[in-house]
Amino acid sequence: MKEVYLDNNATTMVAPEVLEAMLPYLRSDYGNASSMHGFGGKVGKVIRQAREQTAQALGCSAEEIIFTSCGTESDNTAIFSAVRSQPEKRHVVTTRVEHPAVLNVASHLEIAGYEVTSLKVDEQGRLDLQELEDSLRPDTALVSVMHANNESGVVFPLERIAEIVKSRDILLHTDAVQTVGKLPIDLQTLAVDFLALSAHKVHGPKGVGALFVRRGVPFRPFMLGGHQEKGRRAGTENVAGIVALGKAMEMAEAGIVDENTRVKALRDRLENAIMESIPDVRRNGDPENRLPNTSSLAFKYIEGESILLMLDQYGICASSGSACTSGSLEPSHVLRAMGVPFTYAHGSIRFSLSRYTTDQEIDLVLRELPGIVSRLRAMSPFTGDQAGQACAC
Amino acid sequence: MKEVYLDNNATTMVAPEVLEAMLPYLRSDYGNASSMHGFGGKVGKVIRQAREQTAQALGCSAEEIIFTSCGTESDNTAIFSAVRSQPEKRHVVTTRVEHPAVLNVASHLEIAGYEVTSLKVDEQGRLDLQELEDSLRPDTALVSVMHANNESGVVFPLERIAEIVKSRDILLHTDAVQTVGKLPIDLQTLAVDFLALSAHKVHGPKGVGALFVRRGVPFRPFMLGGHQEKGRRAGTENVAGIVALGKAMEMAEAGIVDENTRVKALRDRLENAIMESIPDVRRNGDPENRLPNTSSLAFKYIEGESILLMLDQYGICASSGSACTSGSLEPSHVLRAMGVPFTYAHGSIRFSLSRYTTDQEIDLVLRELPGIVSRLRAMSPFTGDQAGQACAC
Amino acid sequence: MWDYTDKVRDHFLNPRNAGPMEDPTVVGEVGSLACGDALKLFLKIDPSGRITDATFQTFGCASAIASSSVLTELLKGKTVEEAAAITNKEIAAELGGLPREKMHCSVMGQEALESALKRYRGELEPLVKPEGEIVCKCFGVTDVQIRRAITE
Ligand SMILES: Cc1ncc(COP(=O)(O)O)c(C=O)c1O
Numbered sequence: 001m002k003e004v005y006l007d008n009n010a011t012t013m014v015a016p017e018v019l020e021a022m023l024p025y026l027r028s029d030y031g032n033a034s035s036m037h038g039f040g041g042k043v044g045k046v047i048r049q050a051r052e053q054t055a056q057a058l059g060c061s062a063e064e065i066i067f068t069s070c071g072t073e074s075d076n077t078a079i080f081s082a083v084r085s086q087p088e089k090r091h092v093v094t095t096r097v098e099h100p101a102v103l104n105v106a107s108h109l110e111i112a113g114y115e116v117t118s119l120k121v122d123e124q125g126r127l128d129l130q131e132l133e134d135s136l137r138p139d140t141a142l143v144s145v146m147h148a149n150n151e152s153g154v155v156f157p158l159e160r161i162a163e164i165v166k167s168r169d170i171l172l173h174t175d176a177v178q179t180v181g182k183l184p185i186d187l188q189t190l191a192v193d194f195l196a197l198s199a200h201k202v203h204g205p206k207g208v209g210a211l212f213v214r215r216g217v218p219f220r221p222f223m224l225g226g227h228q229e230k231g232r233r234a235g236t237e238n239v240a241g242i243v244a245l246g247k248a249m250e251m252a253e254a255g256i257v258d259e260n261t262r263v264k265a266l267r268d269r270l271e272n273a274i275m276e277s278i279p280d281v282r283r284n285g286d287p288e289n290r291l292p293n294t295s296s297l298a299f300k301y302i303e304g305e306s307i308l309l310m311l312d313q314y315g316i317c318a319s320s321g322s323a324c325t326s327g328s329l330e331p332s333h334v335l336r337a338m339g340v341p342f343t344y345a346h347g348s349i350r351f352s353l354s355r356y357t358t359d360q361e362i363d364l365v366l367r368e369l370p371g372i373v374s375r376l377r378a379m380s381p382f383t384g385d386q387a388g389q390a391c392a393c
Numbered sequence: 394m395k396e397v398y399l400d401n402n403a404t405t406m407v408a409p410e411v412l413e414a415m416l417p418y419l420r421s422d423y424g425n426a427s428s429m430h431g432f433g434g435k436v437g438k439v440i441r442q443a444r445e446q447t448a449q450a451l452g453c454s455a456e457e458i459i460f461t462s463c464g465t466e467s468d469n470t471a472i473f474s475a476v477r478s479q480p481e482k483r484h485v486v487t488t489r490v491e492h493p494a495v496l497n498v499a500s501h502l503e504i505a506g507y508e509v510t511s512l513k514v515d516e517q518g519r520l521d522l523q524e525l526e527d528s529l530r531p532d533t534a535l536v537s538v539m540h541a542n543n544e545s546g547v548v549f550p551l552e553r554i555a556e557i558v559k560s561r562d563i564l565l566h567t568d569a570v571q572t573v574g575k576l577p578i579d580l581q582t583l584a585v586d587f588l589a590l591s592a593h594k595v596h597g598p599k600g601v602g603a604l605f606v607r608r609g610v611p612f613r614p615f616m617l618g619g620h621q622e623k624g625r626r627a628g629t630e631n632v633a634g635i636v637a638l639g640k641a642m643e644m645a646e647a648g649i650v651d652e653n654t655r656v657k658a659l660r661d662r663l664e665n666a667i668m669e670s671i672p673d674v675r676r677n678g679d680p681e682n683r684l685p686n687t688s689s690l691a692f693k694y695i696e697g698e699s700i701l702l703m704l705d706q707y708g709i710c711a712s713s714g715s716a717c718t719s720g721s722l723e724p725s726h727v728l729r730a731m732g733v734p735f736t737y738a739h740g741s742i743r744f745s746l747s748r749y750t751t752d753q754e755i756d757l758v759l760r761e762l763p764g765i766v767s768r769l770r771a772m773s774p775f776t777g778d779q780a781g782q783a784c785a786c
Numbered sequence: 787m788w789d790y791t792d793k794v795r796d797h798f799l800n801p802r803n804a805g806p807m808e809d810p811t812v813v814g815e816v817g818s819l820a821c822g823d824a825l826k827l828f829l830k831i832d833p834s835g836r837i838t839d840a841t842f843q844t845f846g847c848a849s850a851i852a853s854s855s856v857l858t859e860l861l862k863g864k865t866v867e868e869a870a871a872i873t874n875k876e877i878a879a880e881l882g883g884l885p886r887e888k889m890h891c892s893v894m895g896q897e898a899l900e901s902a903l904k905r906y907r908g909e910l911e912p913l914v915k916p917e918g919e920i921v922c923k924c925f926g927v928t929d930v931q932i933r934r935a936i937t938e
Pocket residue numbers: 234235236237402403463464465466468492494539541542543568570571591592593602717
């Protein structure tokens with residue numbers, strides 16, 4: 001049984017072209033870029049090329065790109081750099097719906113004595129920009145706001161956020177792990193200081209990511225050691241991974257239109273057909289400002305894990321909450337922050353499509369899902385009047 | 394021209410068996426181990442298997458292994474964990490010849506107000522265990538001593554160091570990046586608390602490493618975010634890299650005997666023939682306690698980079714100092730710590746062999762090197778009476 | 787690995803005029819005392835003040851060797867006055883450029899030349915205290931000299 005992979009916000013297939021591009025660096029060209037011989041020197045050149053490709057896709061310059069080991073490391077690096085380079089500033093602003101890679105750094109800072117403002121979101125998952133503006137203080141070291149949410153798909157108005165934050169001369173970081181390849185990003189006009197991304201979310205391999213650091217922004221390295229990445233990230237360069245990221249970024253940029261037309265149409269067809277054919281389903285998140293590939297749907301009365309495991313019987317891969325927190329029993333912090341009512345929050349499923357998603361795959365989901373939901377609902381003790389209560393936890 | 398790769402302490406060829414093992418996870422099995430579907434679940438299983446293989450090769454148990462992105466990250470993680478878990482202890486002991494991945498963390502701690510004792514080495518690169526013992530204090534948070542040095546190949550007496558340090562109940566970290574696969578390691582008898590390793594030094598790919606953390610030792614994560622690695626290292630697991638590391642560790646353990654017989658004999662033949670056929674060459678580092686694959690030789694009157702570039706003409710890859718610092722203009726901190734005289738330190742070349750090194754490759758070096766050294770010496774302004782002065786810098 | 791031009795590689799692998807000179811008119815030297823003499827420049831100058839031959843001995847990296855080699859070529863046939871006008875930038879340019887971090891290696895050539903010409907003119911070697919921090923341990927080149935070499 002071939003899987004129907006609708007979990008692309010968790011991770012993606014490595015594009016065959018990307019694998020092709022990286023293989024030589026796992027086979028014959030295994031040199032160390034820092035070495036004083038031609039064999040190592042030539043991998044130095046391909047790292048430069050990958051840096052150009054990455055910069056090109058983001059509209060920045062190559063020296064503003066630092067290669068890291070993942071999106072998490074990029075987020076950690078940006079936030080710790082911002083606070084360490086401004087030791088006198090003790091306040092950080094972020095949101096309640098960030099990925100744990102930002103949230104947990106913020107909690108760490110709070111324990112270390114920082115004050116952290118966590119901006120709330122409304123039921124549609126939207127920020128209140130007035131609240132953001134009001135939260136800014138003379139001692140605010142950093143504002144960290146994700147570009148788009150991995151669970152709900154909601155896109156934050158980053159241009160306007162940047163205007164507000166940069167007019168106060170405060171550093172701004174964005175976790176763009178979910179937007180690269182799905183929305184156009186142009187760092188020439190988007191005034192963020194840091195931007196994090198991860199290769200495996202854009203059809204690259206796991207274990208490599210990048211951080212954009214705007215020229216002139218003070219920087220403190222997170223990983224300490226050798227002089228790699230101009231002293232900004234120590235550790236022997238993951239050459240194959242970096243080459244793969246470069247290629248994946250090039251393809252991501254080229255695929256933006258397809259993502260926002262064909263892939264978006266597939267997502268809309270899936271979502272509309274589910275909402276029409278199954279009763280008591282609601283959409284999580286602002287439908288106007290949403291990633292083109294993501295649909296987060298809440299199925300009243302039933303529980304997400306059960307739905308997922310039944311879908312799995314047909315090879316359909318989807319997710320409840322983020323892959324990063326699905327190992328825990330808590331309902332998603334994102335849906336909780338949005339105030340999604342209890343029985344809905346627990347029954348939420350995220351379908352996330354990609355350029356490789358086909359019409360036939362969507363058809364299969366639409367054929368099997370209604371039966372799965374009915375079977376599970378037949379087992380549920382909940383009735384109409386109990387639903388809609390807010391979760392106490 | 395096929396390269397003659399004698400720079401295996403910088404990085405190694407990915408073993409074909411390792412590449413074979415990892416490829417499925419770059420092709421079809423690209424799932425996220427944390428996902429709630431069979432497609433992701435099966436990669437969870439292979440991560441468990443790789444953890445078993447790694448633990449098996451080190452004589453520890455699987456849950457004592459944390460996968461990281463490189464040796465540098467493993468070193469950073471161990472040291473920061475040790476100091477953060479014992480905030481009242483403000484003293485750290487290390488050596489002058491550590492890799493920058495340890496040295497630069499130590500400097501960082503010094504700037505943050507820690508006291509750091511850097512143990513000296515003698516001209517053979519050996520530690521003074523009395524100095525180590527005398528340096529220990531009630532407020533010593535950690536002793537970090539590498540297992541073997543990447544430049545000189547000198548092996549430190551880790552068993553005795555562990556006895557001294559553990560009898561005082563102080564945490565002990567060792568950077569074993571250079572010893573895995575070259576010397577047997579058995580963590581059942583070797584009483585270290587942390588041990589760092591890196592896949593690309595043992596015929597695995599770049600971008601993946603591991604840290605052993607002994608059961609019961611307090612731990613603070615370095616990379617903050619999702620719950621991966623039981624909350625000890627956040628970030629989507631580099632599945633292909635982890636599988637590769639597991640396989641590489643299995644092969645490394647199996648290859649220890651070959652490394653200490655055949656590879657060692659090749660190294661000895663290379664070293665002895667060079668020292669016999671070329672005048673004014675000296676060996677850096679204790680010949681008794683040395684990695685079986687490493688030969689660091691100093692050629693009086695001439696400069697390392699020139700030798701390397703001339704060797705490069707014949708496809709011979711070697712290194713001067715460590716690859717990590719060869720981008721800088723300073724002579725190696727390791728050779729300086731050993732008090733290697735100026736004209737020798739600058740003319741030091743490291744040959745590092747591997748299981749793939751052949752007799753023919755050694756023959757080629759022995760054929761070309763004497764001519765290279767003569768040509769460069771003919772250009773050098775140094776004469777016998779000027780050499781041997783200690784370098785003031 | 788450094789990005790060396792083909793010309794740097796050529797002058798490094800096939801250095802011109804390497805080795806001491808039998809009977810030089812004058813010898814220029816540069817290098818810090820602690821680290822020993824690192825570049826010797828031998829010049830033969832005819833009575834009219836024209837440089838008829840130049841050779842060198844260098845202890846240094848590929849850039850230093852290539853810089854010395856190309857310098858000796860530049861010098862041959864020039865008058866002492868013309869030679870005095872040669873800068874390290876010219877030496878680097880003649881090589882098709884040097885990596886930024888290696889510009890200081892060409893400073894060596896210029897300084898050895900200055901020292902040779904001062905001796906030729908019978909001037910005393912001025913005893914200057916090096917300004918700045920020593921960065922290239924090979925020759926005691928300071929960061930000020932490097933910055934000058936890069937920005938000039
Ligand atoms: C002794 C030692 N420690 C640490 C490292 C760092 O490992 P990595 O480059 O994988 O981060 C190296 C090699 O670069 C090494 O030789």
